[in-house]
Amino acid sequence: MKLLGYELNKLLLNRKMWIAVLLLFVVKILLLLYTPGDGTYSQINKSIYRRYMEQYQGELTAEKAEQIEAENTRLNETLALESEMKEKYFAGEIDADTYDAYQTELYDAQAKQPTFEKVYEKYQYFLAQGDSFPASPQFFYDLDWDKYLKGMFIDIPLLLALLVVIAPAFAMEFSSGAFQILLSSRRGRGRTYWAKVAASLVYAVCVSALFFGADMLLNVQRYRLPGWDAPLQSIQTFSGCPYALTMRTYFWSVYLYRFLFMLGIAVLIVTLSALMKRMIAICFASAFLVMAPMALQGIAPVFSDLSYGVQAGGFEAFASYHTLSGVGNLVISIVFLVLLSLLLLFWGRFSYAPASQRG
Amino acid sequence: MELKFDNVCKNYGKKRALVDFSATLTEGVYALLGPNGAGKSTLMNMTADILRPTAGTITYNGESIYKLGDKFRAVLGFLPQSAGLYNSFSARSLLRYYGCLKGMDDKKAIEARIDELLELVNLTADASRKAGQYSGGMRQRLGIAVALLNDPKVLILDEPTAGLDPKERIRFRNIISKISFDRIVILATHIVSDVEYIAKDVLLLRQGQLIRDTDVSSLLAEMEGKVWDIKVLAAEVPSFMQKYKISNITKVSETEEEAEATNAENGLTALRVLSDERPSETATPVPASLEDVYLYYFGEVGI
Numbered sequence: 154m155k156l157l158g159y160e161l162n163k164l165l166l167n168r169k170m171w172i173a174v175l176l177l178f179v180v181k182i183l184l185l186l187y188t189p190g191d192g193t194y195s196q197i198n199k200s201i202y203r204r205y206m207e208q209y210q211g212e213l214t215a216e217k218a219e220q221i222e223a224e225n226t227r228l229n230e231t232l233a234l235e236s237e238m239k240e241k242y243f244a245g246e247i248d249a250d251t252y253d254a255y256q257t258e259l260y261d262a263q264a265k266q267p268t269f270e271k272v273y274e275k276y277q278y279f280l281a282q283g284d285s286f287p288a289s290p291q292f293f294y295d296l297d298w299d300k301y302l303k304g305m306f307i308d309i310p311l312l313l314a315l316l317v318v319i320a321p322a323f324a325m326e327f328s329s330g331a332f333q334i335l336l337s338s339r340r341g342r343g344r345t346y347w348a349k350v351a352a353s354l355v356y357a358v359c360v361s362a363l364f365f366g367a368d369m370l371l372n373v374q375r376y377r378l379p380g381w382d383a384p385l386q387s388i389q390t391f392s393g394c395p396y397a398l399t400m401r402t403y404f405w406s407v408y409l410y411r412f413l414f415m416l417g418i419a420v421l422i423v424t425l426s427a428l429m430k431r432m433i434a435i436c437f438a439s440a441f442l443v444m445a446p447m448a449l450q451g452i453a454p455v456f457s458d459l460s461y462g463v464q465a466g467g468f469e470a471f472a473s474y475h476t477l478s479g480v481g482n483l484v485i486s487i488v489f490l491v492l493l494s495l496l497l498l499f500w501g502r503f504s505y506a507p508a509s510q511r512g
Numbered sequence: 513m514e515l516k517f518d519n520v521c522k523n524y525g526k527k528r529a530l531v532d533f534s535a536t537l538t539e540g541v542y543a544l545l546g547p548n549g550a551g552k553s554t555l556m557n558m559t560a561d562i563l564r565p566t567a568g569t570i571t572y573n574g575e576s577i578y579k580l581g582d583k584f585r586a587v588l589g590f591l592p593q594s595a596g597l598y599n600s601f602s603a604r605s606l607l608r609y610y611g612c613l614k615g616m617d618d619k620k621a622i623e624a625r626i627d628e629l630l631e632l633v634n635l636t637a638d639a640s641r642k643a644g645q646y647s648g649g650m651r652q653r654l655g656i657a658v659a660l661l662n663d664p665k666v667l668i669l670d671e672p673t674a675g676l677d678p679k680e681r682i683r684f685r686n687i688i689s690k691i692s693f694d695r696i697v698i699l700a701t702h703i704v705s706d707v708e709y710i711a712k713d714v715l716l717l718r719q720g721q722l723i724r725d726t727d728v729s730s731l732l733a734e735m736e737g738k739v740w741d742i743k744v745l746a747a748e749v750p751s752f753m754q755k756y757k758i759s760n761i762t763k764v765s766e767t768e769e770e771a772e773a774t775n776a777e778n779g780l781t782a783l784r785v786l787s788d789e790r791p792s793e794t795a796t797p798v799p800a801s802l803e804d805v806y807l808y809y810f811g812e813v814g815i
């Protein structure tokens with residue numbers, strides 16, 4: 154316990170490191186504030202979509218289904234009439250007032266149609282799934298949700314903040330020459346190893362909480378996110394999720410997942426530190442291990458299951474296109490993460506000081 | 513108490529850093545002497561379990577130190593050749609940390625021990641300064657305090673006096689001689705005078721081979737008739753240096769007779785020559801010092 158305190162001390166006493174972490178935090182905030190908006194939904198008009206969603210807000214009832222079908226018919230018919238009305242008008246079969254009224258309606262339909270298509274698609278998705286959902290889906294304005302969740306990716310500034318502080322955990326003992334005294338002390342092996350791992354995790358918990366806290370707060374302010382209590386399956390991307398989760402539960406589990414993932418990364422870094430003993434090697438290895446699967450994903454989409462760059466973003470969980478979505482890859486990923494971390498930890502332990510010298 | 517080395521070898525790739533080293537150490541100070549690269553640090557690092565031997569065994573009271581593991585480390589104190597200290601720790605908190613690391617949990621006992629050691633290595637006044645602000649010699653002394661912290665039964669000191677001023681060297685020598693009666697101290701050094709009066713045995717290493725393992729007085733006795741004082745003319749010095757190992761050169765303040773015998777520009781120089789035979793008629797045999805022994809074994813003619 155006392156050793157943990159000393160190891161934390163060693164890890165955090167360096168002032169340069171603090172400045173680096175602070176800078177990374179500033180970068181993170183700036184990224185949150187200035188990531189480019191929109192662009193992805195160019196054919197959809199956000200405010201029209203929002204008005205539809207507010208109109209149909211909540212579960213799909215028979216009444217709402219009728220309204221949606223009626224709106225669909227209205228829009229399609231209005232659009233279909235365009236040339237016919239024009240001919241009639243020029244032929245003098247209808248008067249200017251009627252034509253004007255029609256034109257107003259036409260413009261309205263033209264403006265709404267591409268957006269309504271998205272609404273109608275969603276409606277049909279609700280219908281098609283029928284009773285197979287674990288909870289009845291709801292209409293709510295979900296464009297920002299989609300954007301928010303899809304925008305999640307491994308938190309690079311946080312990754313770096315972990316790297317600059319944790320990578321030296323063992324490496325600095327070897328570079329400063331302190332390891333000789335450490336390794337020749339009674340508690341310098343086993344206990345020190347676990348104390349260093351624990352210190353790294355304590356730091357990782359704190360810094361991840363800080364980064365993710367900021368991430369959460371700023372994003373919730375930046376996006377329009379209604380429907381916290383609606384079931385997750387209301388969004389098409391999550392049609393495969395077998396559990397009755399609300400958006401709120403999902404939101405928290407995504408952050409929990411991202412958080413755990415970062416602890417996993419911290420374990421990876423601290424073990425690499427014990428295994429490789431040299432800063433440069435550790436940085437390269439970490440970067441490689443994080444980047445390589447993403448590069449693979451570029452080559453073939455199959456590898457997306459391996460890509461913890463995306464995984465760490467948290468969005469993968471339950472996404473329908475994911476091979477494991479049926480059983481909830483969130484759970485599998487976490488189990489995998491824990492097992493892998495334990496494996497790494499013991500490997501690091503015995504590489505730092507061989508088994509016969511247990512302490 | 514017995515620390516036994518049995519045919520210990522260490523190879524770094526093809527390089528043989530230590531070859532078939534065998535010795536049995538009991539309580540007392542063992543001086544490890546040898547030129548740079550002789551394998552002293554290699555031997556010490558293996559004894560501290562920083563390195564593993566390529567072959568051979570090291571046993572403490574009959575059990576392999578590698579099997580003993582933490583039990584051996586509990587009685588071990590080690591000062592590496594280039595010890596790194598945590599620069600942002602003060603001397604006192606550094607010692608507290610190492611106390612914790614060495615398994616000393618009694619808070620009062622450790623504080624008392626720290627005070628005692630700080631006094632012993634003369635760092636009491638600087639105890640609250642950061643180790644990073646220490647001078648080389650101060651860091652070395654702090655390292656010595658760390659090695660002594662757990663009152664080790666086996667104390668390994670790799671060039672402990674490197675960088676110490678003469679006063680501190682004497683202080684160090686006194687500390688070691690005071691504590692060495694009930695523990696094994698292995699001490700590597702290039703400053704032969706550090707160990708001349710405190711070493712029980714001297715181990716001479718050359719290119720990884722143990723060439724002598726004996727006590728100081730017999731080493732000195734063996735040198736009888738091999739150390740000579742000669743006074744020669746300054747002009748003759750180079751030719752002597754070509755022929756013999758010279759352990760010392762001093763200018764002589766001439767007596768009147770000698771001044772008559774030589775001319776004024778060509779003053780007399782006293783040489784301390786190491787040679788199995790009398791180097792010249794005028795040479796007189798003198799008692800050897802450990803430094804002469806060192807040079808006899810490791811010195812080269814013509815330097």
Ligand SMILES: Nc1ncnc2c1ncn2[C@@H]1O[C@H](COP(=O)(O)OP(=O)(O)OP(=O)(O)O)[C@@H](O)[C@H]1O
Pocket residue numbers: 524527528529546547548549550551552553554555593
């Ligand atoms: N890590 C290493 N890899 C390869 N060779 C090494 C290594 N460490 C030491 N050596 C070699 O082993 C030999 C013995 O080195 P060692 O450090 O034990 O010498 P030493 O007697 O302590 O010398 P010094 O008086 O300079 O401290 C040297 O030739 C050295 O070059």
Ligand SMILES: [Mg+2]
Pocket residue numbers: 552553554593670
């Ligand atoms: Mg050495």
